[in-house]
Amino acid sequence: MTAPSGFEAVIGLEVHAQLRTASKAFCGCSTRFGDEPNTNVCPVCLGLPGALPVLNRGVVESAVRMGLAVGSSIAPTSIFARKNYFYPDLPKGYQISQYDEPICRGGTVEIDLDGGARRQVRLTRIHMEEDAGKSIHDAGDGTLVDVNRSGVPLIEIVSEPDVRSPREAALYVQKIRQIVTYLGICDGNMEEGSLRCDANVSVRPAGTAALGTKTEVKNMNSFRNVERAIEFELNRQIALLRSGGTVLQETLLWDAESNTAHPMRSKEEADDYRYFPEPDLVPVTAAEAWVAQLRSELPEHPTLRRDRFEKTYGLPRYDADVLTAERGTADYFESVVRELGALGADSAKAASNWVMTDVLRVVGERRIDIAEFSVPPSSLAGMIRLIGNGTISGKIAKEVFSAMLETGERPERIIDERGLLQLSDETAIGKVVDDVIARNPGPLATYRSGNAQLLGFFVGEVMKQTKGKANPQVVNALLKQRLT
Amino acid sequence: MAVIRDIHTHRSLVRSGTASCETITRGFLDSIREHESLNAFRALFPEESLGRARAIDAKRSTAGALAGVVLATKDNICRKGKPTGCCSKILEGYVSPYDATVVRRLEEADAVLVGTTNMDEFAMGSSTENSAYGTTRHPLDAQRVPGGSSGGSAAAVAAGLVTAALGSDTGGSIRQPASFCGVVGLKPTYGRVSRYGLVAFASSLDQIGPLTRTVRDAAEILQVIAGHDPSDATSSREAVPAYVDALTRDVKGLRVGLPKEYFTTALDKGIADAIMSRVEFLRARGAVVRDVSLPHAEYSVATYYVISTAEASSNLARFDGARYGRRSDGTTLAEMYTRSRSEGFGNEVKRRIMLGTYVLSAGYYDAYYRKAQKMRRLIVNDFENAFREVDCILTPTTPTTAFAVGEKAGDPLTMYLSDVFTVSANLAGIPGLSIPCGKDAKGLPIGLQILGKRFDESTILRTGDFLESV
Secondary structure (H helix, E strand, O other), rough: OOOOOOOOEEEEEEEEEEOOOOOOOOOOEOOOOOOOOOOOOOOOOOOOOOOOOOOOOOHHHHHHHHHOOOEEEEEEEEOOEEOOOOOOOOOOEEEEEEEOOEEOOOOOOEEEOOOOOEEEEEEEEEEEEEEEOOOEOOOOOOOEEEEEOOOOOOEEEEEEOOOOOOHHHHHHHHHHHHHHHOOOOOOOOOOOOOEEEEEEEEEEEOOOOOOOOEEEEOOOOHHHHHHHHHHHHHHHHHHHHHHHOOOEEEEEEEEOOOEHHHEEHHHHHHOOOOOOOOOOOOOOOOHHHHHHHHHHOOOOHHHHHHHHHHHHOOOHHHHHEEEEOOHHHHHHHHHHHHHHHHHHHOOHHHHHHHHHHHHHHHHHHHOOOOOHHHHHHHHHHHHHHHHHHHOOHHHHHHHHHHHHHHHHOOOOHHHHOOOOEOOOHHHHHHHHHHHHHOHHHHHHHHOOOOHHHHHHHHHHHHHHOOOOOOOOOHHHHHHHHOOO | OOOOHHHHHHOOOOOOOOOOHHHHHHHHHHHHHOOHHHOEEEEEEHHHHHHHHHHHHHHHHOOOOOOOOOOEEEEEEOOOOEEEEOOOOOHHHEEOOOOOHHHHHHHHOOOEEEEEEEOOHHHOOOOOOOOOOOOOOOEOOOOOOOOOOOHHHHHHHHHHOOEEEEEEEOOOHHHHHHHHOOOEEEEEEOOOOOOOOOOOOOOOOOOEEEEEEHHHHHHHHHHHHHHOOOOOOOOOOOOOOOOHHOOOOOOOOOOEEEEEEOEEEEEOOHHHHHHHHHHHHHHOOEEEEEEEEEOHHHHHHHHHHHHHHHHHHHHHOOOOOOOOOOOOOOOOOEEEHHHHHHHHHOOOHHHHHHHHHHOOOOOOHHHHHHHHHHHHHHHHHHHHHHHOOEEEEEEOOOOOOOOOOOOOOOOHHHHHHHHOHHHHHHOOOOEEEEEEEEOOOOEEEEEEEEEOOOOOOHHHHHHHHHHOOO
8 A cells, every 4th residue: 555654544435326217216307417407306306395205116226236246135125214414405304315224235346456466345235325406605695506416316335444545445436437337327427426435544553453543535526536535534644643643533525626635524523314214115125036137137247348358359458458448348349349250359459459549539539428439340340351351551441440430431432432442463563662762762772781771761652652552561572672 | 154964965966956066165165254263274265266166066967076075174285386384384485386195186076175274283282282373272162172183174174164174193183183073083094095295294104084074974085085196105005995885884793892901990981981882882783892902002102202203303304494484594504494493393393303303313212213113013913913803993082072272281291191092093004083972071072983904994984884873
């Protein structure tokens, strides 16, 4: 770990993932982000007198799928509880959550440490709850409340204090994000708050078992902030202990602007949430057969998929990591390989290179989902096949790729229309080679005097003359032959 | 002046065109105005009601099951576009943007809902003295209370100001005022009637039900309001039987239980005698009467006050001045909350919020709330055991008849004991019916309570209808 030696960090993480259900957890209102404030509301999510919650089963399904993906045990019966506290963006004065009977218990999340080692972070539980509204404090006079988010479903994933460094914490959150996006239950957007992380942080002298006093750090809205905030807090605690002070149990808010965390409230004076079973809802059941069906429909776990990419396609670990980081990328890559057919395994690395560099670059630049990418996997595979059989050069392929991007047409058609077919005819290329040699007596002399590096100059000139269409292998061979 | 008739008669008159719904409605509106001193009503909607009555008259023979029935609803049942205030200052000015499911069902059956009735604030009380809008008076004696918390509904029915009224019953709030006022009050099985749109007091105990002049009318109203509601997760999918058809007046072979824990020497003799005389009627017509035991009955009031206040403390958290209702000024958020709630809630409501907050607090939860939940289970078991031997259980509805205004207002514990015979039904989720059972020496009505198995309203209605006929 990065903290000064002599201390060990003990970190537990609570990740809130906003679920992608179309409607809210307990009413039919839309969960859409970014709509006009207070438009996606009804008596239920406004907490009006007399209104009652009715559970959206999609929430249970998402929670169970997450639990299955991380090996939790799924409770056949779980119950909702009320968490009571006063705040203007909490319309009912309580949050419907789960307390002592959550839907999932246990499970593990495996993270890959930077050195290549793997580490198991145990989970305590996963439970379902509703989001609160949003308080807007910087809108002139007073505070405004947008209730659109009130009642949007969340799952809270609570880890055991198994995380040992800020870096591990960031890797853990990234892994959670990868899993929830693979499952399609959360869009994983930390900036928009779809994925939120709180950390319980404490330190203890290295080699001891007793836990130190913990603080809770909130408001870390990016992976980088998770790392920085925990780093800050660990250093603060260690400095405090070294100077003979004691750590106070409190909640700190991370401020990314100033790179510091400020105390929000001390736990001693914190609310007693007075949890009790939610009497407006009946116990949640998860029938064995239903859970088994959800298990059978789970997508491949991203870690397993990464391992399979290495093994089946012979890809380097780096490629496998990049390609499986997002489910969409992995799906796209595998479609390309499938289209390549018998050629698949051999040209997997070529497909990987195209997806990792060109495809992901464009997806990133255009800020689109890979599912909306304009070049279908079959076209990319077609192009890779044309490179493989010498129809076009790698250089021309870049041009074909750009054209496919703009027009959405098949590579064969683009090559045809734009006359990009590779020139492999030795007689034709030979004429150009002779011409280039004749027009460059100076470089020729230098080359012949033993400077073999000038070969590149002649290749470049020939390619220029042929507008890049000449087969580079043929050009190389002819030049070597005729320059000597 | 309104002519007192039952629901069946009203329906026939309107459908046949013999009487107009408008005339009937006018008659009741006149009666209500003549009895303003009772303070039974919170709000009246005369023009709208007459408009609806005319629309119902236009339907004639196709008018619904409650054609010609003029009804009132308790002030804690939401009505779209109308004040719904639970007789609390904290909801001053609040207008509900939606109808409770029961309101929608009643209107679909062509009932005319003329107004909302007075109640103890947030249904917390047994006398209607806790209303922020003054005490409702007993129709037979203005110096006495009508009971509560549905005191306005009971007084309105007893005085003939409406044919029927809806109340809500969390620990006896329909049955106790029905008993005091000499009318019929039914608390259905928990889950039988949708709670959607009933402002919650204690969610696991609350149930809406009718107050009527006859058992048959109670059956008619229940028929309309019972049944599953997708908006209430706790409402049951159990089929709704034809309640009126169950009123056969045949009690031969009916197994009737008398809980020995209730019929002790401590019971008021006038009340005990009145109940026993009805028991004799049943026996004479072939019912089998036997003693049953409810061993945990003595813990029911304590259990009830832990669970109901715990739920209330959470249910009433939403009344904080931030979004609707009364808001008091404050320089900080905490001050705004404190002032709004201190000034908006009455003493009894504050007392229960504090009690409920306490029993749910860290360090006290196990000793109070959890223990009360365990006791609730034992009380449920008591009834399950008893109902293996009998079809219904008879008890007094209340330990006393209507008491004087102010008599118990300063003594909450004595007031809470008014619920001693009624709270168990809420804890167990079973249905309970209170019917008039003669009068005491002062001429005040006595109530007889008939408790039944879950979802077996038919049996208690049949028993009540029989007793009413003798």
